[in-house]
Amino acid sequence: MSSPAPTSDAPTGAAPQGAANSEVTRVGRGDVVIAARKLSYWYGQVIGVNDISIDIGQGVVGLLGPNGAGKSTLLKCLTGQLRPATGMATIGGQRVWNNAQAFSKLGFVPEQDAFYEEMSGRAFVTHLTRLQGFSKSDAATLAEEAIATVSLSEQAHRPIREYSKGMRQRIKIAQALAHRPRVLFFDEPLTGTDPVGRRTIIDLIRKLGDEGRTVVVSSHILHEVEAMTSDIVLINRGRVLADGNIYRIREMIDEHPHRIYVECEEPRKLASLLSAFEDTLELSFTERGFFVSTSEPDLAYSRIASLSVEHKLTLRALTSTDNDLSAVFRYLVS
Numbered sequence: 001m002s003s004p005a006p007t008s009d010a011p012t013g014a015a016p017q018g019a020a021n022s023e024v025t026r027v028g029r030g031d032v033v034i035a036a037r038k039l040s041y042w043y044g045q046v047i048g049v050n051d052i053s054i055d056i057g058q059g060v061v062g063l064l065g066p067n068g069a070g071k072s073t074l075l076k077c078l079t080g081q082l083r084p085a086t087g088m089a090t091i092g093g094q095r096v097w098n099n100a101q102a103f104s105k106l107g108f109v110p111e112q113d114a115f116y117e118e119m120s121g122r123a124f125v126t127h128l129t130r131l132q133g134f135s136k137s138d139a140a141t142l143a144e145e146a147i148a149t150v151s152l153s154e155q156a157h158r159p160i161r162e163y164s165k166g167m168r169q170r171i172k173i174a175q176a177l178a179h180r181p182r183v184l185f186f187d188e189p190l191t192g193t194d195p196v197g198r199r200t201i202i203d204l205i206r207k208l209g210d211e212g213r214t215v216v217v218s219s220h221i222l223h224e225v226e227a228m229t230s231d232i233v234l235i236n237r238g239r240v241l242a243d244g245n246i247y248r249i250r251e252m253i254d255e256h257p258h259r260i261y262v263e264c265e266e267p268r269k270l271a272s273l274l275s276a277f278e279d280t281l282e283l284s285f286t287e288r289g290f291f292v293s294t295s296e297p298d299l300a301y302s303r304i305a306s307l308s309v310e311h312k313l314t315l316r317a318l319t320s321t322d323n324d325l326s327a328v329f330r331y332l333v334s
């Protein structure tokens, strides 16, 4: 599996003027690629993001915060989809808002699906690549490469309406990669994926970061972000918690029981297998699955995956609720 090589016009550049450096959160390696200064956005009276100043270099950077923290709003401001109410965002030193040139340097994987369901995956990626200004044949070649990178070549002729959730995520990733941007944004890329799809996407994101791209990934699940990077920005109520030390956060989260939601064949059987372990603190059932509280989240995730394989209990969902993370954030900001 290979991913397209980045184009040569690598965007690096000076951060915009505005805030004193002491107020600026710095993440990622090397030169500043993405910069925001005093960035704010409101939805009427509701704060989306509030006075964010950040410099982001190369590699994978996790944007971590509970639901409603402002992650999607920040990503939309950084990618030029929303015009900030105040402040500005740049990529490679170029203002992002209303700037087609900056736009062609980035790839965006949105949280929501926005597909033409009848279109094949191949046609979807090719058409969007053409919109970046490539000729028909170049767009077709680039699309094919990107589709191979996400291991969907054999399913690319099928209409998207037939795709599973994981395949939909992967075809969205292919459209973001096809024009070979140096800068990529993923909004909650693991939502609804099964354990195998999750692993594939995590590995791909890590690889893109290792290749020297700047990859910003939002998530409300620490466990997921940690699997991709230790370079993490904490965001809550529209603000960056610059003083959030990730190791301390990890300790605090470990002190709180971690709640995992599982859907599988025969949920009661899997739950009863899990109940034998000391770190399983509580089990509660829903119509289609169950919640398990554990004091050892890392262990519990791998145990659930291996027990379901061993006992042939196909997993349909394995997600973390963000209750524990919200509790830690409330503690941090109070």
Ligand SMILES: Nc1ncnc2c1ncn2[C@@H]1O[C@H](COP(=O)(O)OP(=O)(O)OP(=O)(O)O)[C@@H](O)[C@H]1O
Residues within 6 Å of the ligand: 043, 046, 047, 048, 049, 065, 066, 067, 068, 069, 070, 071, 072, 073, 074, 188, 220
């Ligand atoms: N279109 C909208 N209209 C009004 N308020 C909005 C809109 N989009 C987001 N908000 C509000 O802005 C705040 C930040 O939301 P945002 O979606 O950026 O957070 P998030 O961290 O991405 O959360 P989630 O993972 O739940 O999407 C929240 O209070 C949210 O309710």
